Amino acid sequence: MSGGRVFVIGLGPGPAAWLSPEASATLAIVTDLVGYFPYVERAAPREGVRVHASDNRVERDRARHALELAAEGKTVGVVSGGDPGVFAMAAAVVEALEDGPPEWRGLDIAVVPGISAMQAAAARLGAPLGGDFCVISLSDNLKPWALVERRLEAACHGDFAIAIYNPASRARPRQIHDAFQLLRRLRDPETPVAFARAIGRDDERVVLTTIGEADPGLADMSTLVLVGASTTRVVARTERAPFLLTPRSYGAGR
Amino acid sequence: MSGGRVFVIGLGPGPAAWLSPEASATLAIVTDLVGYFPYVERAAPREGVRVHASDNRVERDRARHALELAAEGKTVGVVSGGDPGVFAMAAAVVEALEDGPPEWRGLDIAVVPGISAMQAAAARLGAPLGGDFCVISLSDNLKPWALVERRLEAACHGDFAIAIYNPASRARPRQIHDAFQLLRRLRDPETPVAFARAIGRDDERVVLTTIGEADPGLADMSTLVLVGASTTRVVARTERAPFLLTPRSYGAGR
Known part of the structure; x- marks a missing residue:
């Protein structure tokens, strides 16, 4: 050998x-x-x-x-x-x-x-992961769904931004819906969310929305879902796609 | 313009x-x-x-x-x-x-x-971030230390592996000690920990230890600290540095 x-x-x-x-x-x-x-x-x-x-x-x-x-x-x-x-x-x-x-x-x-996909997605969106964040796969092929829920809850309690991998597949179309149900209980409905699909490839697509308004059905195998922390906000631009910002600082106001 | x-x-x-x-x-x-x-x-x-x-x-x-x-x-x-x-x-x-x-x-x-540094450190160590993980900066220049503690606690409650950035600097030598004090309360002392310094550079150094045994004073500005989840374990190799593995699967045994 x-x-x-x-x-x-x-x-x-x-x-x-x-x-x-x-x-x-x-x-x-x-x-x-x-x-x-x-x-x-x-x-x-x-x-x-x-x-x-x-x-x-x-x-x-x-x-x-x-x-x-x-x-x-x-x-x-x-x-x-x-x-x-x-x-x-x-x-x-x-x-x-x-x-x-x-x-x-x-x-x-x-x-x-x-x-990794979260970095490509973050790059396109400005700075959505500019503070502390969690990285969670929704696939329950190898771990119980209860653990995924426990981790999403912990991520909310810690007010982390969240990068969600493997949000859905043909065999698992429901998980991202269940995850959003949980997130809607624990986070403000105005919290920014991005569905970043196939970033860097020809069919790249970014949808910027909120936890309250998001259609979890947008997520497929090639999608990375970014969920903001309480401090995450949209920064509008002129004739360009808006940025998402999770600022480095934390506290009341800027 | x-x-x-x-x-x-x-x-x-x-x-x-x-x-x-x-x-x-x-x-x-x-x-x-x-x-x-x-x-x-x-x-x-x-x-x-x-x-x-x-x-x-x-x-x-x-x-x-x-x-x-x-x-x-x-x-x-x-x-x-x-x-x-x-x-x-x-x-x-x-x-x-x-x-x-x-x-x-x-x-x-x-x-x-x-x-990013956590990826370089993870590459050297095999697969310490193979499951869900949190990414936390210990710098409290821009956020209150209470928030850092809240996030470390949440990371423990969610049983995430943790990548710690900015563990210490000349102006902030104490934070990593305080963080380990907290981690020792919430995680098993046998949990693997790695101090990965300047990975990819000439003065690269990796120290593999446990939460119980770790000397937080090893961390400086150029160090990325990896803290295992409950499933993280050391995989010994023959005449080579051991790997750290956070397996994809979760549950009793393998």
């Missing part, structure tokens, strides 16, 4: 301008690419690279396969959208390592960070 | 390999660079670029100056370490815009996202 390596590579939200030089350089040396097929495609494998594309929802199998290939001496790139450390493949790889044969513990494994 | 633009540019944690192509391309077109002097230096201004470097702690003045220059028609780069949207210059610029003359509302302002 000498020489085998695994790189867990963050591809960022989509555009090449957000792909780090480290990620590009790493993609240039891998012998094998493992990942959910749209990410493998986005990684644009060079000729000669063996591609192991798989469906979504099999992260653990994919991670184990990557470690097996590395144990055979391959230089494996596991590709993730966004940042592999944020609701992506880094955890799956370390989990597979933990559960795998002891030999794997000697493999050279590195995570190559990337820009 | 026609043609004036402001780009709020994330330089990432330090190494060029983590500077996005968008950030590089933007640095290549600015006429003026505004920022805290080490960041301006890191941006390596081309010949002819006018440099407006300033001390730390004057973010609002710096932001206002950038908008003034743009209003004169300049193409201004406001440089930030990490991601400008995370405890950096994006909020300062939008705050200055909100408080400034109405003409500024028509300026072309864009945020160029970057990799």
Whole structure:
């Protein structure tokens, strides 16, 4: 198994301008690419690279396969959208390592960070995450929904801004509705909310609304939902999309 | 003021390999660079670029100056370490815009996202932020310390992993000690903690410990502190630094 390596590579939200030089350089040396097929495609494998594309929802199998290939001496790139450390493949790889044969513990494994969807969304919107914030995935594939509710409640009690990942999928269309029901109980209806879809890609779309007015049905698999804190406000601009601002300061007035 | 633009540019944690192509391309077109002097230096201004470097702690003045220059028609780069949207210059610029003359509302302002310190730290440590997490700055320059405590408590009640920015500075050596006192009341003493200092730079250092054993005095201005959730654990490796894992799944056992 000498020489085998695994790189867990963050591809960022989509555009090449957000792909780090480290990620590009790493993609240039891998012998094998493992990942959910749209990410493998986005990684644009060079000729000669063996591609192991798989469906979504099999992260653990994919991670184990990557470690097996590395144990055979391959230089494996596991590709993730966004940042592999944020609701992506880094955890799956370390989990597979933990559960795998002891030999794997000697493999050279590195995570190559990337820009995550919340950062792309925040950039488009000005400064919605300018203060303290929470990052929550609504997927209950791997955790009980009661925990998601407990965390949304805690985020409200702490008056954090909230970045919501995985708000909905075809298999889970209801969660974002349930989350908004909870948020409406605990936060002012005027609190700004943004639905930021596919930021950086051709079909990018931002909808700015409030907790009271939001249509949670706007959220799909490609949407990042930003929920403001009590201090978050809209800053209007002239003939441009408004900004969202969670100021650094906290207290009465500005 | 026609043609004036402001780009709020994330330089990432330090190494060029983590500077996005968008950030590089933007640095290549600015006429003026505004920022805290080490960041301006890191941006390596081309010949002819006018440099407006300033001390730390004057973010609002710096932001206002950038908008003034743009209003004169300049193409201004406001440089930030990490991601400008995370405890950096994006909020300062939008705050200055909100408080400034109405003409500024028509300026072309864009945020160029970057990799933030928590992502660099998480990458080095495997997957410490693999589940839901909170991001908290301990600086109380702009918010009351009681709010920081309320947020740390909420983060514990929600069993989030926690990324702590600005844990200490020369003017605020005590906060991280106070924060650990609070965390020790609310979290198991065996909870993993990492002090990740200057990740990606020459003097990079990672200390892995527990809430019970941690020496908060290890944290300085360049340190990102990661505090685990109840599920966070250490994954030992052979002749390599151990990983930290906050698994995606939650519940009894694996």
